[in-house]
Amino acid sequence: MARANEEVEALLQEYADLVAITGGDAFKARAYEKAARAIGGHPADISHLDADGLRDIPNVGRSIAEKVIEYLRTGTVAVVEERRAKIPAGVRELITIPTLGPKKAMRLYEDLHISSVSELAAAIEADALADLKGFGEKTQENILHGIRLMQQAGGRIPIHLALDTAEEIVAELSQVTGCKRCTYAGSLRRMRETIGDIDILVAAKRSAPFMEALETLPSTAEVIAHGEKKTSIRTTKGVQVDLRVLPPDSWGAGLQYFTGSKAHNIRTRTIAVRPGLKLSEYGLFDTGSGESVASRSEEEVYARLGLPWIPPTLREDRGEIQAAVRGELPEVVTERDVRGDLHTHTDLTDGLASLEAMVEAAAERGYAYYAVTDHAPNLYMQRMTDEKILAQREELRALDGAHHGMRLLHGTELNISAEGDVDWPGAFLVGFDLCVASLHSHFDLDRRAMTRRLVRACENPHVNIIGHPTTRLIGKRPGVDADWDEVFAACARTGTALEINAQPDRLDLCDEDILRARQHGVKFAVNTDAHSVLHLAHLRYGVATAQRGWLTADDVINTWPLRRLRRFLAKDGSG
Template identity: 65%
Template sequence: MARLNDKVRELLQEYADLISITGGDAFRARAYEKSARAVGGHPEDIDGMDVKALQQIPGVGKSTAEKIAEYLADGRIEALEKLRADIPAGVRAMMSVPGVGPKRALALYRDLGIASVDELAEAIRADRLSEVPGLGERSGEKILHGIELMRQSGGRTLLDAASALADQLVDALTAVPGCTRCAYAGSLRRMRETVGDIDVLATAEDSAPLMAALTALPYTAEVIGTGPTKTSIRTTDGIQVDLRVVPEEDWGAALVYFTGSKAHNIKLRTMAVRAGLKLSEYGLFDAESGEKIVSAGEEEVYAALGLPWIAPPLREDRGEIEAALRGELPELVAEADLRGDLHTHTDLTDGLATLEEMIDTAAARGYTYYAVTDHAPDLVMQRMTDEKMLAQRERLRELAGRHRRMRLLHGTELNIGPDGTVDWPAEFLSGFDVCVASVHSHFGADRDAQTRRLIRACENPHVHVIGHLTTRRIGRRGPIDVDLDAVFAAAARTGTAIEINSSPQRLDLRDEDVLRAKRHGVKFSIDSDAHATPHLAYPRYGIGTAQRAWLTTEDVINAWPWQRLKRFLRKDALRA
């Protein structure tokens, strides 16, 4: 289940969007956007807070606190409902299409009478968008692509929300008397970036208490079907959950089968057939006699097929079975291997927590080094100045002894301009311990231009990491058009790391692209891009991407000891 904070964040963001598209005060809309970020990034659960307590959240004023309290008490915000009534639901849906947004959605509705995503697609194909000022053929192509992106992600849940729900389900079912094992499986266990539904497996002599417990959960909205071996529900967030209860002795075979992927399972079954065996969710059997050979543990099932255990993120039929047969499976990087985070933000720019709060939370994660990388001045809305950045550096030095075992690094997230240049001259950049450079604008530039700007950023001797390279936001904004192989080659040549941005809204790079980059010899940085203290836990998701891409600690610079990372960060000195 999504945190209550996240639900309220979505409502406040929607309220801000509706204020904007209905011609409301822009300052007021921005205030609610800020409040939305503040609530979403607040580390404590807001459930049960009154107006006074809510106002203690930085960025939440009295009016916002009253609306949140109204929602906590009644499950609705009257002011939001009134604005919703003024805008058809289909127009609100258009706001979510990448490339449209609130203002364009309202213009399309008022000027062309377009009141749904389907009508918008039809209007683009009929070349009607040219009737709206500022929209033309190229805009239409981008919006059509955005509609396709939204439809591809429709009905799928981001990894963080799916993981949070699955963890709650496993905890709740494990506590049921008689349950001996419980775990989630499916694409979530394989750490896919989005999840269609959640598969949960459990073992018990009597399945009835487990099935009853699932249907009685407070976030169960609908029971799709129930029986002695399988029960399916739909949660209040619209996520389908399938619970299967199997005998203890069949646990391993069931976990292999329901983890998947389908292609991986087909390969395993083919191997079984060639060996005169039959593999199913019930076990591995002798094909001729029907005698069960093994089924209790995953390791035993794989071993009976002549294979070592294969980590779930690898089970995509990308050569993992062949590598296992050769004894060449990698020792995958794990979250515990990360020694630090090289991309984080504070309230000096668009973060929600203070420098001290971010440092303390990072130290609690056991890091040996930690970088603060607030935005640079070319991202004008963040109002960064040389003086502010130097003052932060001085404050960071004052805090150097706050956590003896954690080294503090002063960095920045630079903006890669259309021509590949970055904020600040070389002499100023040389004062940073680490520089992350990212694209934050001009997403629509053509392929050649995007490729040139990123290669030039890689060639900058002061840029250590390229952040969220493709700029995508899952289901909301597609990747920029860029020759990735050319950029990867440049990154390998210049000793520039490519980030695996762990924000579940980004997960940028995709695992397929990380695989390509690794073949070029690229090194990676698995970072949180945290804008609040809870976000510092995001590397859990970036690690999933890294594992799906076969990465080891050798590939990940922030899994290295400090002295080795320090040598890597001397890129500017080595290239000077």
């Protein structure tokens, strides 16, 4: 169910990898990577564009546009197939391992004839890579960790892809005659960062029309199981979808039951037993008379158990039941609470849209304020200079307040060096409204050095937010090794916020780290790190992650009025 944009993005990225594996021109590989990103972030559906329309997309030239047209017309691209044929399938499997690049994958195949993930794991265990140049002990540890990440991910898919699929199916089934209610449930409704399969619930008197509708959707590739109450299909993208049709009177109980988590449901069923009740997907029943005492809404079910309604993002048996009993359940932050985005990029560095386009899109979201934070000069490939950033500041000041009164903040994303320094001197940083500081390199420092590096960045009086703090990429790259309790304490002490990066492949900090940091008194910023107009909508994933970390609006600095936010950014203790 992905847009054509996403399919082409994946294809061009694969071609870039194939070029790199076969020793092709590094510039050519980089050009295809840039085109892939640009097409993936393009707001319009590229399947409706001709060659000229494609060439209007940044980084898409004539040759790439022709290949895209070829793919959209035939489903394949000849040069991609040719490159695939030159490379053993096993090598293509190896490059899917996080931390293992294409050149190392090819060397493993050519020197040791390793052509599968299992063979590579066995070779490392047998110490067969010891004499292979570039495969020292640390590299082998990283590869094994990457293999474990793959195994943990299994068939799980990122939350944004699962949500796109679920919302399309819900929209289709909601149109079927007789539908009273329809939504997704399970781990997706709890907004976990990856999803195993998708649970869809329908409230209706007759189930057959909905089972038939699901089975005949264009995106349905296979019917796994067909039943009166449950049907399971696999989509053309390989995602399993389970549909259950409930009686309308059982909607609330069914939604609560199928949302989970399993551990949360065990708690609620245990509470039900004490006053002589039984809780199931059909309702809350008196065990003596069999009479239903609550079932139509979740609120009704929880209230009958003596509890307030508990947001789905909290239902992980991490103390939410006990907090609800004590009346201490947090009023978690929502998208409506967010007044602005404090970490975004434009095409001045590696963004895909102009300053004007990003500002206009932010204004359309109803923000009270919005920050532009392009990269600083030490991320050398972005070619930032003092002159460029100052010219952007003038352009931004001219736009300030021009879009429904939205105030614009001029910031930058600084690079934290291995020693904890940042790009520009303090005298230059004084001119920015805010500074985000992030790790972009030296991910393999030892725990002590990494901790010192992050703490030093927090202690910089000009650093307001630590961006994507652990640097993890879900299923692809582990987070850096640091004493996070020491880092969290430093953030609280210095008035430095920690980012919850809403990019769905990051969600960094994750919910468990948020819970720990919150105990230290840290404040947070839920930002999109948007590199295109489309990325601004990723805020929903960051907010959901914040909810899973039990955060309220008061914990999140970009829910605050601008005056309070500016006091916090001053780092003088008045925020």
